Amino acid sequence: MPRHSSSAGPVITLYDTPGTRSQTWMPTVWRIRFILNYKRIPHRTVWVEIPEVEPTLRAIGAPPSSHRPDGRPIYTLPVIVDPSRNAQSPQILSNANNIAEYLEASYPQRPVFPEGSRALQTLFVHYIQEVFAKPLLPIMVPLSHDRLPARTQSHFHDTGVARSRTGTPGPGTGPGQALPPGPQREHAWGLVKEQFDFLAVILEKNVGDGDGVVAQGTHVSYADFALCSVLLWIEQMAPQDGWARVREWNGGRWARLRQRCQDYMDVF
Structure with a gap:
């Protein structure tokens, strides 16, 4: 299978959190990594330890993935930053399902939602x-x-x-x-x-x-x-x-x- 390079042109940044061996492990992040690889979309990984997730995501302007019953935002991974459409104002998305929908609409090649499914x-x-x-x-x-x-x-x-x-x-x-x-x-x-x-x-x-x-x-x-x-x-x-x-x-x-x-x- 042809491989894509994470250094050729604008690439998506995927925010992930490492295990003890700097490996990806979180199921929701794996879902997005699968889609990026399957669609052969150039991307790179930024590793963020869990104590730094909320301050890091706030700093890049990521939307919260959900909210607590009292309305307070919850910041979780995965998050992607996609500069390919507009480097000055990149798309920043959170929540695995939202990201999956975005990637399918923006990169329709090799669909992960076959027609009618x-x-x-x-x-x-x-x-x-x-x-x-x-x-x-x-x-x-x-x-x-x-x-x-x-x-x-x-x-x-x-x-x-x-x-x-x-x-x-x-x-x-x-x-x-x-x-x-x-x-x-x-x-x-x-x-x-x-x-x-x-x-x-x-x-x-x-x-x-x-x-x-x-x-x-x-x-x-x-x-x-x-x-x-x-x-x-x-x-x-x-x-x-x-x-x-x-x-x-x-x-x-x-x-x-x-x-x-x-x-x-x-x-x-």
Whole structure:
């Protein structure tokens, strides 16, 4: 597959937050990175540790990704800055779904929303965020916390901030304790497997109409990137206890999906 260069002409800046090895890990950011790579859009990464997310985003004029019930803004990643249309007044966007819509409209080549699929894909991604990933939280949030830079870990303890269901910082009571080996952890993974089993049954309905791996047809789409982003979160933050399990579930379906997305995992 032809690769794009992050240094040729105007490039999009993607704001990301690193793990302990300066790796991308946050599912919502992975979604946008997948789209940029799939569409072969030149881009570069700016790494921002979580304690600096809000001041950094305010400084560049990024809109908040959401608001608290009292109206106070919440600043989370991903954020992109796109100077390609107007270098003096670049587009600055937050919220993964908003960014995905913008990239699809502004860079229509290699669409991630094939014709007629936008509504169903939007529902699918909502399901992944709100239902599918929910049982992962008591397992993955503490494990993710332990693999973040020390300064970020201190930030969560000092401020009582916890990560949301998609891995982004949000209001809460802290990351909690990792589940110890034993019945409680096995029960938690059992609840996760129920979601994977249900989704596998739904996706099996595509057999005969597609390749049996992606959400629709034979080409990856935004739905696949949203799901694969969760797989990569598990792989990166729980490689032994998590990904070692998940990759074997449902006849290896999830390992095959991850492999289908392999070409779009470059980090610039």
